[in-house]
Amino acid sequence: MSELEQxxxxxxxxxxxxxxxxxxxxHPDAQAEGQNPxxxxxxxxxxxxxxxxxxxxxxxxxxxxxxxxxxxxxxxTELVKGRKAADVAALPKEELLEEIGIPLxxxxxxxxxxxxxxxKVALHKAKGTPLPPEWQNLGDDLxxx
Amino acid sequence: xxxxxxxxxKLRADFAVFEELTNGRPVAYLDSASSTQKxxxxxxxxxxxxxHSYANVHRGVYTLAERATxxxxxxxxxxxxxxxxxxxxxxxxxxGATEALNLIAYSWGLENLGPGDVVVITELEHHANxxxxxxIAKKTGAQFAHIPIDDYGELQLDALDEIATRxxxxxxxxxxxxxxxxxxxxxxxxxxxxxxxxxxxxxxxxQAAPHRHIDVQALGCDFLAFSSHKVCGPSGVGALWGRxxxxxxxxxxxxxxxxxxSVALDRTSWNELPYKFEAxxxxxxxxxxxxxxxxxxxxxxxxxxxxxxxxxxxxxxxxLGEIPGLRIFGPPAERRTGIVSFELxxxxxxxxxxxxxxxxxxxxxxxxxxxPLMTRLGVAATTRASFYLYTIEEDIDRLIDGLLKVKETxx
Numbered sequence: 218m219s220e221l222e223q224x225x226x227x228x229x230x231x232x233x234x235x236x237x238x239x240x241x242x243x244h245p246d247a248q249a250e251g252q253n254p255x256x257x258x259x260x261x262x263x264x265x266x267x268x269x270x271x272x273x274x275x276x277x278x279x280x281x282x283x284x285x286x287x288x289x290x291x292x293x294t295e296l297v298k299g300r301k302a303a304d305v306a307a308l309p310k311e312e313l314l315e316e317i318g319i320p321l322x323x324x325x326x327x328x329x330x331x332x333x334x335x336x337k338v339a340l341h342k343a344k345g346t347p348l349p350p351e352w353q354n355l356g357d358d359l360x361x362x
Numbered sequence: 363x364x365x366x367x368x369x370x371x372k373l374r375a376d377f378a379v380f381e382e383l384t385n386g387r388p389v390a391y392l393d394s395a396s397s398t399q400k401x402x403x404x405x406x407x408x409x410x411x412x413x414h415s416y417a418n419v420h421r422g423v424y425t426l427a428e429r430a431t432x433x434x435x436x437x438x439x440x441x442x443x444x445x446x447x448x449x450x451x452x453x454x455x456x457x458g459a460t461e462a463l464n465l466i467a468y469s470w471g472l473e474n475l476g477p478g479d480v481v482v483i484t485e486l487e488h489h490a491n492x493x494x495x496x497x498i499a500k501k502t503g504a505q506f507a508h509i510p511i512d513d514y515g516e517l518q519l520d521a522l523d524e525i526a527t528r529x530x531x532x533x534x535x536x537x538x539x540x541x542x543x544x545x546x547x548x549x550x551x552x553x554x555x556x557x558x559x560x561x562x563x564x565x566x567x568x569q570a571a572p573h574r575h576i577d578v579q580a581l582g583c584d585f586l587a588f589s590s591h592k593v594c595g596p597s598g599v600g601a602l603w604g605r606x607x608x609x610x611x612x613x614x615x616x617x618x619x620x621x622x623x624s625v626a627l628d629r630t631s632w633n634e635l636p637y638k639f640e641a642x643x644x645x646x647x648x649x650x651x652x653x654x655x656x657x658x659x660x661x662x663x664x665x666x667x668x669x670x671x672x673x674x675x676x677x678x679x680x681x682l683g684e685i686p687g688l689r690i691f692g693p694p695a696e697r698r699t700g701i702v703s704f705e706l707x708x709x710x711x712x713x714x715x716x717x718x719x720x721x722x723x724x725x726x727x728x729x730x731x732x733x734p735l736m737t738r739l740g741v742a743a744t745t746r747a748s749f750y751l752y753t754i755e756e757d758i759d760r761l762i763d764g765l766l767k768v769k770e771t772x773x
Binding site: 230257258259281282283284285324325328 | 710711712729743771
């Protein structure tokens with residue numbers, strides 16, 4: 218087994234099979250959902266802020282899709298807990314990708330950063346934090362009517 | 363007629379891609395339904411054409427331009443013969459099947475559809491033959507109806523009577539072969555029904571033309587579209603065949619050079635068929651290569667290709683069926699081409715495809731541009747293996763071995 222497969226098995230599968238932060242808040246302070254139309258991944262994220270109204274006190278997610286998308290969102294919940302909304306809004310995707318730790322092709326990259334995008338949308342909606350253009354179409358569907 | 367056979371092992375020598383080895387093995391390329399690999403015969407012919415016969419077509423009076431035009435128009439004749447169309451004038455070069463289908467939806471649909479009319483597509487249509495009709499139906503106020511499928515992915519034609527009560531059925535659009543399930547659809551029957559309703563029959567043959575004989579006159583359809591890149595030819599070119607009476611009445615799709623007869627400040631008149639629909643400089647060498655690709659597969663024999671793929675699909679379905687937790691979608695092998703879509707319980711198709719890639723097995727994972735079908739099947743995506751003339755049984759062995767590794771990884 219190659220080293221890559223080993224990583225895939227250990228890191229990704231651990232988060233995929235036992236996701237952290239799984240489950241949504243009933244009365245969240247921030248919420249968003251998004252899809253990756255390429256492979257049908259779906260992620261919904263809810264956030265509760267601390268007393269300062271800025272710090273992510275608790276974050277939960279629900280979703281379905283490939284191991285990369287779900288595991289990456291699981292890792293994300295660990296990465297951002299206790300951080301301020303403004304910091305997370307500015308969080309570069311590279312920080313999350315470092316956590317994931319395996320090289321990803323452009324298509325799989327979209328799976329990996331879906332959760333991060335959804336979180337940024339949630340914070341943008343709740344706090345007006347800046348939303349870089351690459352996230353702006355998340356969850357938008359093309360409707361004819 | 364003797365049944366033709368093909369020797370896939372021998373044909374693979376025509377494809378340089380199989381000389382490239384990773385860990386001592388060539389790619390097990392199981393994504394030909396997406397796009398096929400290209401034989402040297404096509405690539406060499408295109409290079410030769412570019413080096414010795416290339417200029418813009420139709421307008422030049424010099425020798426090179428004559429040669430280029432002869433090559434381009436020769437390809438049109440090859441397309442005509444390949445689908446047994448009555449006339450060259452009815453064969454239009456497009457960018458591919460998608461553009462051909464858009465051409466019909468816009469040029470025919472915008473002029474001929476309105477409130478009270480019904481556009482009929484099927485639940486297993488590729489988005490290319492679905493979205494343009496959905497869009498034009500909305501734009502014109504026509505209804506958009508679909509023929510449902512049964513649990514085997516086969517069209518439920520008993521729904522037609524009810525659909526006919528909804529209004530004036532004007533268009534029936536269907537793929538001859540489903541790109542996701544491989545289902546061979548009863549297009550002849552649908553064409554008869556369409557004509558009884560006074561509708562046109564539009565056939566997306568992108569997945570059919572590379573794998574079986576196509577005869578537009580026997581099918582009884584009014585329009586038929588297919589792409590070069592799925593039949594060993596270059597990408598960027600495809601063909602639309604349409605009945606002359608319909609094409610004559612239609613307005614152009616793209617406007618510009620080549621498609622005009624005369625232009626004045628206050629009016630323009632259209633060129634004759636097929637040039638009315640070929641505005642701008644076409645994909646000249648690609649069209650030429652398309653023709654060479656049609657020669658290549660015709661020489662191997664479409665009967666032989668069909669028989670070869672059938673053997674492969676029978677083997678693949680038998681062996682996939684032995685894997686616990688694996689579910690195959692679609693009809694039995696007798697009623698499908700060389701396409702198998704499946705899901706592996708508990709593993710997302712993208713994860714399946716990623717791990718298979720590490721084993722050098724190339725499959726497609728996703729919704730295959732058939733989201734309504736995915737919804738009907740109750741899945742977000744499937745994994746699809748598809749075969750062609752260069753597919754060998756060893757490719758299927760490697761697929762099976764790879765899937766066992768996937769199961770092991772996700773166990």
